Amino acid sequence: MKRRDFIAGIGSGAALAACTPVEQQSTESTERFSWRMCTTWLPNFPGLGTGVNTLARYINELSAGRMQVQVYGAGELIPAFEVFDAVSQGSVEMGHGAAYYWRGKSEATQFFACIPFGMNAHEMNAWLYYGGGLELWREVYGRFNLYPFPAGNTGVQMGGWFNKPINSIADLRGLKMRIPGIGGEVLRRAGGTPVNLPLSEIFTALQTGSIDATEWVGPYNDLALGLNNAAQYYYYPGWQEPGPTLECMINLDAWNSLPEDLQAIVRIACQATNMDMISEFMARNANSLEQIRASGTDVRAFPNEVLAELKRLTFEVVEELAAEDPVVDKVWTSYRDFMQHARGWQLISEQAILNTTSL
């Protein structure tokens, strides 16, 4: 994308006239920047929306107010699923979301959030910061005039809420479940019916039985939505989301217009937010899980037989995507090799330590 398109992009949005014109920005570090960050999250949404507020606050604090970032929740300025295009076109300078929302742009994007049975948060961060993952992400997003940073992670999610027990893969046949992305495709291949529903409809759909199951996030967010009042069975683990990286994406021309110290501020604020958000999710999920258990929910593990089949189907889907698109193949090769190698270490470190809990 050329600079003149970026300026045109700004001009074309009448509602966006307050956007800092790039042409007036210099590299002088005394200049002030007023940016807008549109997100895919509802305003102040627990953990996600509030995490974005933390990122904006960090940037403001670090720059002593020289760079102000105004956060807009989904729909406040830009609808959730138009954030990628809005930042790409320069209608706003920054966005916050999750890369798997943009698989319509390129199937390769989702590897920078998470794939089912893929890397957990710790592995994703190691891949992105020290395993070549971030360079690949920049290559993929660069085609869309975007510059991405890891800027949050929910940690492992839950497998979801079900109105009946799942004792075998046969119990997934005919199951109507709200589950997006590759996870949804895997459910379809297992004989279920994946559906997409807006957040506002999930609770009622589950409670009235118009869907049989839903995955959402984890105990903290699920309790906030009251899902423990809509279904009896809460399954783990969240095979479909083992630790999604959340993203801060920046219009590349806007990024290039920042002086070096403000670039450092944005980059390091994203990294600090990445630590902050996963720590918050951990603390709040632990609390909320206890409340969910206390409310009478039946918290259960998926049987290994079910997980094994879902895992087989997942890699069938992923290999098909890689066979169809050389960009996916390149990203998947890096992802798969890093994961194999990181997991070898995780099994004798994190898993072995967690295994001592029951001793």
Added chain:
Amino acid sequence: MKRRDFIAGIGSGAALAACTPVEQQSTESTERFSWRMCTTWLPNFPGLGTGVNTLARYINELSAGRMQVQVYGAGELIPAFEVFDAVSQGSVEMGHGAAYYWRGKSEATQFFACIPFGMNAHEMNAWLYYGGGLELWREVYGRFNLYPFPAGNTGVQMGGWFNKPINSIADLRGLKMRIPGIGGEVLRRAGGTPVNLPLSEIFTALQTGSIDATEWVGPYNDLALGLNNAAQYYYYPGWQEPGPTLECMINLDAWNSLPEDLQAIVRIACQATNMDMISEFMARNANSLEQIRASGTDVRAFPNEVLAELKRLTFEVVEELAAEDPVVDKVWTSYRDFMQHARGWQLISEQAILNTTSL
């Protein structure tokens, strides 16, 4: 500690005359600060020393050079185990180390690094940032005129190198092992002989048989030390160090002299370094483990019987410490409660996901 003592502290070190005098510091954000950070790590030591360099670089970048932090490795300005006192007294403004080194000051300090069979990195961060841990840490360190931040973590370490297999608790009797802290005391109660050795002597002591075993860090650091050439058996998990938090500690008067934006810069740089360092350890440990395996080392799990007994002895020691000191009791109560609760969530999230690896 009073401000005049802090100034006196600076004056008393003739070699430290270049230290920025606090009295000349104002809250004007244009003022420049030149600080020194002494560490307990060898200069540029893989992962630890280099992580400290990252922290200093972040502060420099974020402040556009307004705050410069010069890093000194162990012994370059202050010996490793005098860093706490040097920062407390204001001889230098900042230090980087691990809180369990200071158990001679207060047994409570070590809970802010790690205890055997205690919290892993993810749990520690959740406790410190969102579970009241950091407030307790500030209370304990405040008595020493210090202001601490989490600023790194190695992740789970390894159990160590042994010149014979450990098949039962009886194999620990008479075992002479380099292992410090509570871990050492636990080994003693299991019938072994804990010894302390400086880094420079570990390899030779193990190779010549003057010790039978040593723990050090993990694959990345252990390979750098060549320990795979000194012993045959490499045991996991690192029960004695399940994820030590590393610390940045700041002289409280120096901290109070910083303008608000530089305080934010130090705080957020520490949080970003915390994310960066554990990601680096993860990537490098994974690589180094593969090299260690390829070199013919026998990588083994401690038998559950051994781990169960070491765990029992650990909590015997910890409960004794808590019974003797109300500060330890207060910190341990918070730590234990948070861990119990966080672990409940970890077992159905991280552990359950790692368990799918073998499906």
